[in-house]
Amino acid sequence: MAASHSRPSTNKVPASRLAARGKGLAPKCRLVVVKAASRCNLNCSYCYVYNLGDTSYLAQPAIMTRPTIDALVMRVAEHCARHRLAEFAFAFHGGEPLLARSSYFRYFVNRVAETVPAQTSIAYFMQTNGVLLNAEWCSLLRELNIKVGISLDGPKEVNDRVRIDHSARGSYNRIRRGWDLAASTGLEPGLLTVIDVSASPRDVFDHLNELRPRMVDFLFPDATHDRPPLQYSSDEAATPYADWLLEIFHVWIADERASFRIRLFERIINGILGIEGKLDALGPGKNEVLVVESDGGIEPVDVLKVCGDGMTSTPYNVHRDSLDDALEHPMVQLYYHSNDRLCDTCRQCRIRQVCAGGYLPHRYRAKDGFDNPSVYCRDLMRLITGIQNWLHASMPDDVVAQLGFMPLSYAEARAAIASAPAPAHSKAGGRRAGNAEAGSQLPISTMARQESGPGSKVRSCE
Numbered sequence: 001m002a003a004s005h006s007r008p009s010t011n012k013v014p015a016s017r018l019a020a021r022g023k024g025l026a027p028k029c030r031l032v033v034v035k036a037a038s039r040c041n042l043n044c045s046y047c048y049v050y051n052l053g054d055t056s057y058l059a060q061p062a063i064m065t066r067p068t069i070d071a072l073v074m075r076v077a078e079h080c081a082r083h084r085l086a087e088f089a090f091a092f093h094g095g096e097p098l099l100a101r102s103s104y105f106r107y108f109v110n111r112v113a114e115t116v117p118a119q120t121s122i123a124y125f126m127q128t129n130g131v132l133l134n135a136e137w138c139s140l141l142r143e144l145n146i147k148v149g150i151s152l153d154g155p156k157e158v159n160d161r162v163r164i165d166h167s168a169r170g171s172y173n174r175i176r177r178g179w180d181l182a183a184s185t186g187l188e189p190g191l192l193t194v195i196d197v198s199a200s201p202r203d204v205f206d207h208l209n210e211l212r213p214r215m216v217d218f219l220f221p222d223a224t225h226d227r228p229p230l231q232y233s234s235d236e237a238a239t240p241y242a243d244w245l246l247e248i249f250h251v252w253i254a255d256e257r258a259s260f261r262i263r264l265f266e267r268i269i270n271g272i273l274g275i276e277g278k279l280d281a282l283g284p285g286k287n288e289v290l291v292v293e294s295d296g297g298i299e300p301v302d303v304l305k306v307c308g309d310g311m312t313s314t315p316y317n318v319h320r321d322s323l324d325d326a327l328e329h330p331m332v333q334l335y336y337h338s339n340d341r342l343c344d345t346c347r348q349c350r351i352r353q354v355c356a357g358g359y360l361p362h363r364y365r366a367k368d369g370f371d372n373p374s375v376y377c378r379d380l381m382r383l384i385t386g387i388q389n390w391l392h393a394s395m396p397d398d399v400v401a402q403l404g405f406m407p408l409s410y411a412e413a414r415a416a417i418a419s420a421p422a423p424a425h426s427k428a429g430g431r432r433a434g435n436a437e438a439g440s441q442l443p444i445s446t447m448a449r450q451e452s453g454p455g456s457k458v459r460s461c462e
Contacts, residue, residue: 027327027336029079030288031089033302034072034108037063037099038294042129042171045162046194048222048361049095054305056313063100064294066107071318072292073111079323080120088116089123092146093291093302098132102140109144127151127192129163130178131171138185149190149217150179155207158199179211190215191260197231197240201247208260215261218245220281222306225365225375232375236414242382249387268387271354281359282380284339290326292318298326300335307364334370335360343371350408350416351384382410 038060043050049057064072080088090112092105112122126141130150141148152175153159160170182189191213193204208216220241223229231240249265252258267279278285280301291299291312298316305312316326326332334341339356346357357363358374365372374380385408392400392407399405 026083026324027286027333028083028085028288029290029323029327030085030087031091031290032072032076032323033091033093033289033291034097035060035064035094035291035293035302036092036097036104037095039099040094040096040129041099041131041165042096043164043166043168045164046221048303048306052222052227052306054309054311056305056310057095060294062294063104064296068294068296068318069104069108069111071296073108073115075318075321075323076112077115077117081117082324085120087121087123089125092124092126094127096129096132097126098128098137102136105140105144105146109146123147125149128178129171129175130182130189131174133178133181135181135185138182138187141187142185147190148182148187149192149215150175150182151192151194152176152179152211153193153196154199154204158196158204161196162194183212188214190217192217192219194219194221195241195244197244201244202251205248205251205255205258209255209257213260215263217263218248220359220362220376220379222303223362223375224307225363225372227306228375236378239379239382239410241376241379242386245379245383246386250390253390265387268354268384269391272384272388272391278339278356280339281362282355284353284356286340287336287338289335290323290332298323298332300329300332301360303359303361304331304335304364306361308366338370343373345373345377345417348417349373349381350413351381354384355380378414381413385410385413 038057039062040047040050045051048054061068076088076090079085090108109124116122124144124146125148126146127149128151130152133150151163152172153163156170156172156176159172159175163171163175165171179189191208191211193216195218196204221229223232229241231238233240245264248262252262252265263279264282267277267282270277271283276285277283280287280289287301289301291302293299296318297314298318298321299312299314302312312331314326314329314331316329327336338360342352342357343363346352346355349355355374358376358380360370362374362376363370363372389407389409392405395403395405
């Protein structure tokens, strides 16, 4: 163990925070993203770890060592016992997690079984580019009950524009080989796709139908107000990402062959209907997630690296600090509460109960920190109002009347922000904002789980 790991922690937690822990009010972690490997065998142009300005990976061990695994598992066991958690999850990530040997994962799972309290149910996930998947890996992942997501951005000509290796070669054929093997061996992989608005939505959808994933996660490209996304425009009418997603949405709803789920659409529909559940990038609630780097460093969500070099760094490490201590760090706290602590504009927005300000990294601007709407604000607004209007039109009239469900257009939602009076409270600082209680909201149903929903895909969201 490195000497720097063995020194006692000097990170002091305020007495008021310690008192809150004793009353059961302290923040909790329910998912740790485990950086099994800090390097990657691909070099995707949009990667926030390597290619958007952060260089912290250079100081990380290539692979998390066994002493660090032991320390991490012990910290999780302490946390689960202290908070009496019924469930906890580990998500293996990177870099590329399959750069770690198979013995790494077997050791990790065995240590968890030996250490974490028996009353805590453990789930395992892995996000991989799929290039290294082979029969042996698939067998091990099934044996250890690790659910797998594979990153692939669409058909070959779309994927290979950005998902390239260190020799600038496209990765589609290698990823597809891994995907087909995982699917054929019963792993039922999910699919993670970063949106490319220059690609045909229909071609991407047809590709999804070909792959038949269990679940699809569409991700907005990581961007900030200082580094806006492709096709960004100040034009109020310009919503290229929403337009792209809505085309996918309507085809997905209409196509009976499309049995796969799309998490983003499910989350929006559930939010409109008042059904609980969230993504860290969308929806109210606490973000009970920590990242543990390969050296044991405990950090907030790693996508914050897109905001600046070293943005996610904290003084906490599993070799000397508890998860509870790390949860008190200001940046960790900001992420934890990010869906409640909104800027003034978001507090006045009529869809804030569904959007909750969008993903924290996408709010960032150097001059005022995170005290901004998402750089994708207009896209989120058009996407949510578009799905809400489809939902309204699809419901039986008696259900609409019972719920008092009124449609809201994109123009009306934008106008509500523009016409809202200035809030009475003082402007929030760059790294904090007021609570989310003020302001009007989308006229949506709070009566969850109506039996007469508008189709099987919507009912499956419940």
